[in-house]
Amino acid sequence: MTRRIYAYTVIGKDGAPWQRKVGRGVTKGAGLIKVGETTRRTARERIRQQLGTAYPNLEGVTILLDEAAQRTDS
Numbered sequence: 001m002t003r004r005i006y007a008y009t010v011i012g013k014d015g016a017p018w019q020r021k022v023g024r025g026v027t028k029g030a031g032l033i034k035v036g037e038t039t040r041r042t043a044r045e046r047i048r049q050q051l052g053t054a055y056p057n058l059e060g061v062t063i064l065l066d067e068a069a070q071r072t073d074s
Helices: 043-051
Strands: 004-010 017-022 025-030 034-038 061-068
Touching: 004 043, 034 043, 043 061
Parallel strands: none
Antiparallel strands: 004 034, 004 061, 017 025
């Protein structure tokens, strides 16, 4: 069983502002990214399972990362 890691964003969330406390300060940024792990053959299959109804054919979804979760030199 091969594990894959993936990351994606969806239209409308790709520029959404966010902030969080870091120590005594606050870090701010823009863009929400979903990161996950799957045993599916491709990240697209897993993302379609998650978002298939809301985003038919994954229109509006940008896949940022889809690669094997295990290093080849290990």
